[in-house]
Amino acid sequence: MKTTFRQAGLFAGSVIAAVSLSACGGGGGGSGSSAPAPVSTAGTLKVSLTDAPACGYDAVNVTVNKVRVNASATAADTDGGWTDITLSPAKKINLLNLTNGVLESLGQATLPAGHYSQIRLVLDANIGTGLANSVVPSGGTETTLSTPSAVQSGIKLSNEFDVAAGQSADLVLDFDACKSVVTQGKGRYLLKPVVKVVPALATGISGYVATSLLGSHVSVSAQQNGAIVGATVPDPTTGAFSLTHLPAGNYDVVITADNSAAGVIGAVPVAASGSTTLSTASAPLTLATSATGSISGTVSLPANATEAAYVAAKQSFAAGPTVTVKYAGADLATGAYTIANLPLAAPQYAVYSTARPLVLTPSATVQPGVGKYRVDASGTGYTAKTITMVDISATSATKVDFTLAP
Template sequence: MKSQQLATLATIRGENSMTHLLRTCGMISTVTAAALLSACGGGGSSSDTNLSGTLGVAITDAPACGFDAVNVTVNKVRVHQSATAGDTDAGWTDITLSPARKINLLNLTNGALENLGQTPLTPGRYTQLRLVLDANAGSAMANSVVPSGTVNEVSLDTPSAVQSGIKLVNQFDVAAGQRVDLVLDFDACKSVVRKGNGGFALKPVVKVVPTVLNGINGFVPPALLTQHVMVTAQQNGTIVAATAPNATTGEFYLARLVPGNYDVVITADNSATAVIAAVPVATATSTTTLSSASAPINLVAAATAPGIIGGTVALAPVSITEVATVSAKQSFAAGPTVTVKYQGVDIATGAYALTLPTVAPQLAPYSATLPLVFTAQANTLPGTGKYKVEAAANGYAVQSVPSVDISTANQLGVNFTLLP
C-alpha cells in the first residue's frame, strides 16, 4: 500500500506542478517532507537549534472557478506567540523569501506543495500566523489572475495581504528539538472575487492543515477534462477539500483529510453529477482509492444543455470586509446532501451565476470492491434539475431558497438580502 501511495503521488504531481516544484525546492511527500524543508530556504532569528524547535511552512491550493492562473507573490510568513500582537510589536519571527516568489496557485492542486521555508522558534505556543504578499507596482503584476479563455494577466488587488498580511486562524506548539510542518491551504475559488468593473480582488480563504499526506484518490477519463471537472470531499454538504484532476492522466487526489467519512462529489460542465457516499479515510496516513486508470469514473453525458441560476446577494448592513458565497445543493432520498456548485458573488454588484446540470445525478455507496456502481437518482430532492440555493457570509445569517427549477428555463432572479 505504501509503495502504491507513493507511486500515485508521483503520477499526480506531473506536468506543470512537477516542473514548478522541482524548480523551487522539490516535491514534499510524507517520507521526504522533513528533509526537504530543512534543506530549503528560510529565515528568521538565529539560535541554538538544540534548544529551539523548528517551523516549516508550505502552501497548496484548491482549484479556482473560472481562471487558468491565480498568481500571488509571497514576501514572508510571520509568527507570534501573542494573539493580540500588532504589526510593529516586538516578538515576531519571520520566514522571509528573498527574492519574493511569484506562485501560480493552480499549479498546486492534487496535494502538491510549494515550500516557503523554515525557521528556528523558541519552544512554546504560537497563536498568530500571517502570510504577507508583495504589492503590485507599476506594470509589474505581483498578484494577478488569468480568466479562463484568455491569455492576459489581470491585476489582483490585495490590500490587506500586502499591509499586515493574511491573518490565519491557527494555534500550534513548538517543542525543543522538534519540528512542526504546516501547510497553508489556499481556496482560490472562494478567495478571488469580481469587482464589477472587470477587475478582481483577493478576499483570502486559507486554512492551516497538517503536512502529512493522506486522503482519497481516483481517476476520471482524460477526455472529460474539457468540461472543467472539479472533485470535492464534503461532510453534510460542506466542502472540506477540492481539487481538479491531472490534465493528462485524469487522476485526482483529495489530500490531507482528517480521518472520518466523506461524500465525494464529481462535477463537470455538461454531465450528470456523480456522488460517492460515505468514503472512509481511516488514518492520518491512509489513502482510499475510488477508481483506477483502466476503469475511471465516467460521468453520464447530459442530453440537454445545462441551466443557470443567478441573481444578487446584498449584505445589510453593507460590509467592506465580507463577501457572500452562493451554493447550489441537492439531497438524496437515501443518501447525503451535497453542494454541486458554489461561487463568490461580485464584490461590487453582488451578482452571481451558477451553471448547473439538468440531468439526474448519479449516486454510488462506497465499496472497497471496484469499480463502483452508480445509479441515476431521479428522486433527488428537491428534484432533478431543481436545487436548494443558499447564500452565506461571515457574520450574517444563512438564507436559502428550498427549490429552484432549471429543468425547463434559467432562473436569473434568485436574490438574497443577508442580515446579521
C-alpha cells in the same frame, strides 16, 4: 493547477498552498564517548503552500514576501516575539499550479520549542506594473488583483500548533483561490484571502476520472454535510486526482463536469494515515451526459459591505448526504452571480465500499427533485438565506435574488 504558492479554504479544499513546520534535531556531541549529548531545545519550522481549484481563471498569482510566526495570538505586526521566514527575492506563485497535493515550499526557520498561536502570510504590494498579485480570467489577459493594506501587513491565519524539542511540526497553508478572488465590477478584482491551516498529513482520497471528461472543467471535492472541505482538479492528461491533507473522518466525494450529471460517492472513509483509493486508471470513474441549465441573480448586501457572498446549489439523497453541486461568488459591487452548467439529469450515486469498481447509478429520489436545487446564499457576517426548491428543468436559465443582512 500546480503553482508554487497556493483561498479557504476555501470548500477545500476544496485549488493548493502549504506551510510545513519541521523541527531541527539534536545538538553537538561531547569530546569523549562518555560525555552526554546536549538536549536540543529548538525545532524547525518549514512552510509550504497549496491551493484548491479556482473558478473561471487561468491563473491566480500572489507574490509571497514572508511568513511570520508568534506565540501570542494577539501580537500586532509591530510587537516583539515574531520569527520571520523571509523569501529573498519574494516569490510570485500561480496558485492554480498547486493542486492534487502539489506543495510550494516557502522556507524554514528554527523556533524555540513551545506553543505557537499566530501565523501571518505577508504578500508584496502591487507597485510598478501592479502585477505582483494578479489574475488571468479564462481566455483573458493578466489583470491586477487588488490587495487591501491588511494583506501587506500579513494575512492573519487562525491556528495553534506545538513545536517540540528535536521534533518536526508540518503545516500546510491551503489557499482557496476560488473564494479568495472577488469581482468588483468593471473588470476589477479584489483579494479577500480565504486560507486554512492544516497539518501536512499524508492522508486523503485519490483515484481517476475518465479521460473523456478532461477538458470539460472537471472538479472533485470532499464534503461533509454539504460543506466543501477540500477540492481539486484531475491531471489534464491522465485523469488522476488526489484530495490531500484531509483530517480523519468520512467524506462525500462530489465529481462535476460540464454537460454531465453530477457523481457522488457517499461516506468515503479517511483514516489517520494513508489514502483511500476510489478508482484506477484501468477502471476510472465516469459521468453520464446531461443537459444543463443555470441559476443567476443578484445578492443585495448592506451598504458599504466588504465581505463577499456565495451562492450554492445543493441536492440531498434519500437516506444519504446533502452535497453542494456547484457554487459561485457574487460581485462585491453589483451583487450579480451565475451558477452555470448545473445538470438537469439525475445525479449518480454510490455508497463507498471496498469492492471495485464502484458503480455510480442514477438516483431519482434526490431532493428537492431531479433538475431541482436547494439554493443557499451566505457569507461571513451575514445571516444565511435558503430557497428550498428552485426548478431549472423547464428553462435553461432561472433567476433567483437574495437580500442578506448582518
